[in-house]
Amino acid sequence: MLNKFDLLVPKTLDEALQQYAELGSKCKIFAGGTDVLVSMHGGHKAYALLMDIKNLEELKGVEYTPEKGIVIGALTTHRCLERLPAIKEVYTALFEGVSQVGSVQTRNRGTIGGNICNAVPSGDTLGPLLALNASVIVQSVKGAREIPFGELFPGPKKTALKEDELLIKILIPARLSNSASAYTKFARRNSMDLALLGTATDLISNDGKTCDNARISLTTAAPTIIRARKTEEFLVGKELTKDVMKEAGEIASAEAKPRSSWRSSEEYRREVLKAIVPRTLAIALDRIQKGVNIP
Ligand SMILES: Cc1cc2nc3c(=O)[nH]c(=O)nc-3n(C[C@H](O)[C@H](O)[C@H](O)COP(=O)(O)OP(=O)(O)OC[C@H]3O[C@@H](n4cnc5c(N)ncnc54)[C@H](O)[C@@H]3O)c2cc1C
Known part of the structure; x- marks a missing residue:
């Protein structure tokens, strides 16, 4: 059951911003509602006032x-x-x-x-x-x-x-012609499940072998999403061999700050990172070599 609530439906951005300035935290923004409504149905939240922004x-x-x-x-x-x-x-x-x-x-x-x-x-x-x-x-x-x-x-x-x-x-930003990106979501099921862990890589390699730059993010590996900065630094200038990518996975696993929860233990999450970081790097490198993911 949903609690009773009032609904504002502003027609323009100006109107929405004006109302939001006046109401602030008394008003919950509602876009698709797939998070807001679920939390209301579950009884976790009881918002008295929603602002539907879909018309903006x-x-x-x-x-x-x-x-x-x-x-x-x-x-x-x-x-x-x-x-x-x-x-x-x-x-x-x-x-x-x-x-x-x-x-x-x-x-x-x-x-x-x-x-x-x-x-x-x-x-x-x-x-x-x-x-x-x-x-x-x-x-x-x-x-x-x-x-x-x-x-x-x-x-x-x-x-x-x-x-x-x-x-x-x-x-x-615009993409560079010698770059490619990839995201791996690790979950218990292939669909309808939240990421137990995830990692995204944006790789630049001018010769298709060496890492000229890498931006690596880790999902569910810390209280918020994080960059794996030590892993990125380790990779720059190195040829992306299997051994180098494996070591990158170990560094990412060590620098992550996963917690144990009912979903999985910290130790398990660290082991998964050792597998998915190299895998995602290899996918991005393969895309550069094949010319996929290029604007
Ligand atoms: C069955 C199911 C499966 C799901 N699976 C996944 C999944 O696999 N992966 C995943 O990442 N998510 C998943 N979700 C969560 C959800 O679908 C996503 O987070 C979705 O993108 C939320 O968008 P929304 O428009 O529905 O947000 P809403 O529910 O409308 O809002 C979400 C939050 O953002 C705020 N908000 C929304 N838009 C704005 C804005 N423009 N400015 C300021 N604040 C704003 C709202 O106030 C609220 O706090 C799932 C949800 C359901 C119900």
Whole structure:
């Protein structure tokens, strides 16, 4: 059973921001509702006032140019993203994230903005977006500002958005021709399950063998998503042999901060990282060698 609640349905971004400035934390933002409604149904939350933002045109649409990169409206659904050639062919790690969110029904409703603002470390778009060097534009009545993805999550289930700010869009930079990305989600089932662990890699290799740069993110491996910075530093300048990638997995496993939960133990999570980090690196390298994932 849902508790009784009032619903605001602003028609424009200005109207929404004005109402949000006045109501702040008294009002819960509602996009696709796949997280909000589930928490209300479960009886965990009883919001008295929801603001349905689905009518806000300013939060819709995707613009892609190979030179400038991609701009994704916060209300874009996972299903819409997984069907876009630019996501599948160019921002492949993000494709592999959005296409593994729940079921088709979940992806038809759930938005990328909602996945980000829900801020759980298992969110399937978070790791890919961090690896791909994304940032977000947030806005309040006072104006807009850009937040790099690495600064967006100060703690579990927390974002750096202020009480009166809405997430408007996500920016991902243009791709380099000698780069490729990949995301691996490790879960107990192939679908309809949250990531027990995940890792995304964005790799640059000019000769198809050596690592010129790597951005590696880890999902559910710490209280928030994290970069595996020691692993990235270890890889730069090295030929990506099987042994080097295996060692990268060991470094990532050591620098992660997984916890034991009912889902799995810390020790098990560390072992999984040793397997999925090299695997994801190998997939990205293979894509560079085959010319896949290139704008
Ligand atoms: C059956 C099922 C399976 C699922 N499986 C997965 C899965 O495999 N992987 C995964 O990552 N997630 C999964 N989810 C979670 C969920 O579908 C995603 O997190 C989804 O992207 C949330 O988007 P939404 O639009 O529904 O968000 P909502 O539920 O509307 O909102 C989520 C949160 O974000 C806030 N919010 C939303 N939009 C904005 C905005 N523009 N500005 C500011 N705040 C905002 C809301 O206030 C709320 O706190 C699953 C959910 C269900 C019900």
